[in-house]
Amino acid sequence: MNRREFFKFSWGAVGIAALCSAVGISLAAVVRFLMPSVFYEPPQTFKIGEPGDFPFGPPTFLVDEKIFVFRDRDKGFAAASAVCTHLGCTVAHFSSDQKFHCPCHGSVFAADGSVQHGPAPRALDWFEVTQARDGQLRVDKDKVVPPTYRLMV
Amino acid sequence: MNLIREIWQSIVRRDPLSTDKGKSELVFLNVWLHIHPAKVKKENLKFRHTFYLGFITFFLFLILLTTGIALMVYYRPYPPQAYQDMKDLQYVVFMGPFLRNMHRWAAHGMVICVFLHMCRVFYTSSYKKPRQFNWVIGVLLLLLTLGLSFTGYLLPWDQLAYWAITVGTNIGSYAPLVGGQVRELLLGGHSVGEAALLRFYVLHVAVLPSLMILLTIVHFWRVRKDGGLSRPIWKLNSKKIETLVTIGAPAEVAPLQVAAASKDKTYGLMEVVTGKPIFETVTPEEEEDTVFSYPYAFVREAVVLMATVTTIMAMSLFLNAPLEELANPAKTPNPAKAPWYFLGLQELVSHSALLGGVVAPALMVLALLAIPYLDRNTSRNLADRKLILWLFTIFVVANLALIVVGTFFRGPGWALVPPWVHVVAGAE
Ligand code: HEM
Ligand code: FES
Numbered sequence: 001m002n003r004r005e006f007f008k009f010s011w012g013a014v015g016i017a018a019l020c021s022a023v024g025i026s027l028a029a030v031v032r033f034l035m036p037s038v039f040y041e042p043p044q045t046f047k048i049g050e051p052g053d054f055p056f057g058p059p060t061f062l063v064d065e066k067i068f069v070f071r072d073r074d075k076g077f078a079a080a081s082a083v084c085t086h087l088g089c090t091v092a093h094f095s096s097d098q099k100f101h102c103p104c105h106g107s108v109f110a111a112d113g114s115v116q117h118g119p120a121p122r123a124l125d126w127f128e129v130t131q132a133r134d135g136q137l138r139v140d141k142d143k144v145v146p147p148t149y150r151l152m153v
Numbered sequence: 154m155n156l157i158r159e160i161w162q163s164i165v166r167r168d169p170l171s172t173d174k175g176k177s178e179l180v181f182l183n184v185w186l187h188i189h190p191a192k193v194k195k196e197n198l199k200f201r202h203t204f205y206l207g208f209i210t211f212f213l214f215l216i217l218l219t220t221g222i223a224l225m226v227y228y229r230p231y232p233p234q235a236y237q238d239m240k241d242l243q244y245v246v247f248m249g250p251f252l253r254n255m256h257r258w259a260a261h262g263m264v265i266c267v268f269l270h271m272c273r274v275f276y277t278s279s280y281k282k283p284r285q286f287n288w289v290i291g292v293l294l295l296l297l298t299l300g301l302s303f304t305g306y307l308l309p310w311d312q313l314a315y316w317a318i319t320v321g322t323n324i325g326s327y328a329p330l331v332g333g334q335v336r337e338l339l340l341g342g343h344s345v346g347e348a349a350l351l352r353f354y355v356l357h358v359a360v361l362p363s364l365m366i367l368l369t370i371v372h373f374w375r376v377r378k379d380g381g382l383s384r385p386i387w388k389l390n391s392k393k394i395e396t397l398v399t400i401g402a403p404a405e406v407a408p409l410q411v412a413a414a415s416k417d418k419t420y421g422l423m424e425v426v427t428g429k430p431i432f433e434t435v436t437p438e439e440e441e442d443t444v445f446s447y448p449y450a451f452v453r454e455a456v457v458l459m460a461t462v463t464t465i466m467a468m469s470l471f472l473n474a475p476l477e478e479l480a481n482p483a484k485t486p487n488p489a490k491a492p493w494y495f496l497g498l499q500e501l502v503s504h505s506a507l508l509g510g511v512v513a514p515a516l517m518v519l520a521l522l523a524i525p526y527l528d529r530n531t532s533r534n535l536a537d538r539k540l541i542l543w544l545f546t547i548f549v550v551a552n553l554a555l556i557v558v559g560t561f562f563r564g565p566g567w568a569l570v571p572p573w574v575h576v577v578a579g580a581e
Binding site for chain 1: 324337347482488503
């Protein structure tokens with residue numbers, strides 16, 4: 001390789017490197033642009049009301065939050081996710097068999113949320129329930145707890 | 154009179170159509186028509202070779218563009234106005250239902266026809282050298298068609314839309330490593346909501362149609378540059394197949410020479426291009442088989458166009474596109490079903506989200522893309538292609554069977570229910 005060829009080659013390499021980095025950076029910028037910086041979505045932690053608002057027996061379904069709130073006379077409060085772990089349909093709680101049934105692909109979850117039937121890959125989530133200072137119950141969807149978790153009030 | 158004549162001449166600038174020169178000039182002096190050759194092989198125009206499925210698909214796409222733009226005038230892409238606007242289109246806007254129906258039925262028709270077109274191309278071996286790459290473009294067009302259907306599906310913001318997209322985008326999140334992020338990117342959030350509707354709208358009315366138009370242009374250009382349509386199978390045995398030459402590619406029959414025009418040719422544009430400009434160029438024996446594109450090809454295309462538009466219009470007069478109740482994130486309809494052409498996918502997904510929703514479709518697409526390169530058999534004779542014919546037919550039948558099961562045999566809770574048994578849905 002003589003001088004001339006060396007320069008030709010170097011400039012070519014610089015050019016290609018510049019092009020690749022320009023394309024790479026632009027692509028990264030586009031992906032980052034498409035990723036919202038702020039989500040205008042309901043918060044993951046929210047108050048659901050006074051303990052007395054919830055009856056014993058069949059769970060209360062909270063529509064916007066997509067959770068079931070259970071209240072048991074001896075054991076206390078618990079909150080289960082109503083979002084099917086398969087593909088995100090909203091499961092229904094049947095009082096007839098105490099199980100959760102998903103209408104989309106037929107997954108069935110036992111009373112403790114574990115998968116009994118169908119394509120769902122894992123159990124329904126249970127969320128932490130705490131009592132806020134004002135006495136209201138608070139659910140934190142970022143804190144997944146074992147199905148045995150209960151809050152006694 | 155002379156002025157009118159002059160104006161007309163300034164527009165068309167060709168000889169009268171009664172002359173051969175005029176017929177040729179009509180084609181290559183016109184930017185829209187010159188994708189056609191001036192002359193085509195008569196046999197290639199036969200309905201039973203292509204069933205004009207590519208054209209029908211294209212014409213359906215034109216219907217979708219025009220009716221889609223009309224619908225945009227009354228549609229606002231944010232909930233819950235989106236749903237309100239659909240109601241308005243159905244009950245208030247003049248001709249609203251008709252336009253919406255046309256858009257809907259043309260969309261269904263396009264999915265059907267693009268699939269049938271692919272089958273036609275496959276069974277007639279039209280993907281073989283030199284058309285391999287146009288098959289690949291075709292597969293991309295098929296995916297774009299499905300993508301347009303999928304994004305359009307969310308726009309009415311009814312229950313059907315909401316849950317089909319919830320399920321559909323969750324399938325994507327099973328993709329290894331990037332799945333979750335891709336879904337977030339697509340939805341602009343963690344669940345189907347305002348941001349998702351806007352993004353799907355942008356994809357549906359801007360991004361995907363633009364890509365579709367670009368790729369369609371490439372597709373047509375390649376049909377032409379690959380030598381026009383492949384010869385019908387029934388013409389294969391009658392004549393020996395010519396050696397093929399690719400423009401710009403190293404030819405097996407080097408060196409390229411200027412092709413001598415036959416004596417009675419009245420046009421000679423091709424002579425400026427060296428070598429055989431087109432594959433399977435007309436040999437002297439075949440010369441008598443060729444006809445001018447005007448009127449033979451154009452009339453057939455116009456008839457297909459009119460038949461397509463008429464059929465869609467007639468359907469739109471009598472069949473109404475469904476609109477369910479307003480999207481309700483809290484209540485999943487039972488059973489919740491995707492649009493029919495995705496029910497095969499949903500059926501697979503009901504067995505395993507990762508295998509059925511990600512792995513199987515990805516393999517199917519890869520297999521489709523690879524067909525022209527993996528199939529080393531150069532023969533176009535059906536008798537020589539037994540294995541691949543079986544494989545492709547199994548692929549088609551399996552897809553159809555899955556769709557039929559998903560559509561007719563799945564009841565509440567996705568339980569197997571034969572269509573003749575009536576189940577009351579939503580019973581708890
Ligand atoms: C939006 C979708 C599509 C449109 C509008 C379209 C349009 C067309 C048209 C108008 C033709 C001319 C002949 C005919 O009518 O059959 C054609 C030919 C062809 N198409 Fe498509 N097509 C589409 C999708 C596809 C797909 C999905 C494939 C395959 C996977 C494909 C592969 C081909 C090939 C290889 C040819 C050349 C056939 C031959 O030479 O006989 N196209 N297409
Ligand atoms: S979403 Fe629940 S089973 Fe598929």
